[in-house]
Amino acid sequence: MTRTIQNAPLPRAQRDASTEGRPAPGARRFPVGWAAFLALLTYGLAHVYWALGGSGFPFGAEDANPEYSAFEHIGRAQLAPWVAAGFLLSAGVALLLALPGRRRIPAPVLLGATAVSAAAVLGTLADFRILGNLAYVFMLRFSAINWTVINQVFAVVAVGLMVMSAVTYQRRVTGACVGCGRTDSGAGWTSSAAAARWGRKAAYTAVAVPLVYASTRWAWALGYPLGISDKMWQEGKEDHLWLFGAALATMGALGSLLTLGLVQRWGEVFPRWMIGLRGRRVPLALATVPASLVSVMVTTAGIMYIRLHFQGAFDDPKHNWGATVPETIWPVWGVALAAATLAYYFRRRGACKRCGRGGH
Incomplete structure (x- = not known):
């Protein structure tokens, strides 16, 4: 009987208190x-x-x-x-x-x-x-x-x-766990099921916004001065700016499509065509770290374009809206990407090694 009492697990409140402020076992904080x-x-x-x-x-x-x-x-x-x-x-x-x-x-x-x-x-x-x-x-x-x-x-x-x-x-x-933020009151909007719902909406938004920007750059490269004057388009063509712009836009569009991995199965398990990796779990940091960095960069870029618009820094914005207006919605892209990344993290983080919450 004594042995049973001694080996019984601590109540959760006592366990949380005993581990508060300590690093997870085997990890350096x-x-x-x-x-x-x-x-x-x-x-x-x-x-x-x-x-x-x-x-x-x-x-x-x-x-x-x-x-x-x-x-x-x-x-x-x-x-x-x-x-x-x-x-x-x-x-x-x-x-x-x-x-x-x-x-x-x-x-x-x-x-x-x-x-x-x-x-x-x-x-x-x-x-x-x-x-x-x-x-x-x-x-x-x-x-x-x-x-x-x-x-x-x-x-x-x-x-x-x-x-x-x-x-x-x-x-x-x-009073939440400093490692994962969970409490005994329930996960709420941070639960895996809830994150799957709002994260999907955020991910689709993060895919759509950069495609709006990319469409203008592709149009210029193909010979259509969408949103800019003929004079501006001709000047850019002579300097080969539109080919370079289309290349950057394509990189952004491909990156936006990778955002779908935050809500698709291939974003959690490497697909079959990836020889040497297929079937393995995608490391959590491999998706969340790059996506988080991009979300910050596109947000700051969009804020700058909004600021420059208010400062009157752009010439003839009415006739050359295609050169600057698509960038002003980048903060929507950045916030949506950040939200989709956070939802992905909530869905995949598993049980916390510090407090034990989140296990099944």
């Missing part, structure tokens, strides 16, 4: 909160250096391509102190998120500050050049990547880590 703090602090101090007169400031009037910048006419002396303050304040919030336990500052305030930091970076500092330079990476033209784009990537990664830390903090203060 990545300190994302501290990584976010260090990245934001480092970048904030870099902007302090630039504010004090250091060379190499990457934004505003000193941008490699200031016409794309939200701060095109603002110089380093005016802009760098504000950017430094923003990143240093974000580092302070990240530190509060990373420290164990609860804060005196209400959680909604910390989570709201995180959202503001992410929105500021994605809406002002980052732009479509991150997505454009990805093509240079595939073409092994690394010399074409400029200093501004490198800084944009660093800023996006820093606030991305901050968002991940905020998610972990929110789980911790609400």
Whole structure:
């Protein structure tokens, strides 16, 4: 009898409490909160250096391509102190998120500050050049990547880590598992069945939007000036721009079709024609990591085009709408792709090694 009592499993509440804050067995927990703090602090101090007169400031009037910048006419002396303050304040919030336990500052305030930091970076500092330079990476033209784009990537990664830390903090203060976010109250919209429903709608939306953009570029390459003036089409033809644009559009369209893998069987198990891999389970990260990165890049690119429209940066948008309007719906593409990716993760994540929830 004694042995039975000693070997009986702990109630779930006690088991969760005993494992709270500990890494899963056999795994090393990545300190994302501290990584976010260090990245934001480092970048904030870099902007302090630039504010004090250091060379190499990457934004505003000193941008490699200031016409794309939200701060095109603002110089380093005016802009760098504000950017430094923003990143240093974000580092302070990240530190509060990373420290164990609860804060005196209400959680909604910390989570709201995180959202503001992410929105500021994605809406002002980052732009479509991150997505454009990805093509240079595939073409092994690394010399074409400029200093501004490198800084944009660093800023996006820093606030991305901050968002991940905020998610972990929110789980911790609400009593959810910090590993998977599940609670004893039920999965709700994060359940596999629910995610399958709303994830399918998101995936189909993420497929449709880039095809709208691609259709204009294919039309130009085939000789039809869809949405642009004859003069603009002729100028682009002479410089072979439309062939290059059609190639990029085709890459985007093929990528959008891969989005279907988030809701199709071949996105979970390698199909038969993939010799050496057929029948094997598709690693979760192989689908979620690239899709998450693309969702961020197309969203920032779309936000930039919307911003430039409001700034009046495009000539004759009424007659050349095909050159800029399709890009303004890219945020819909990015959000839909992010949602479809999240649904895919919810469907496939299985039981949590930390809390044991999710098992069948």
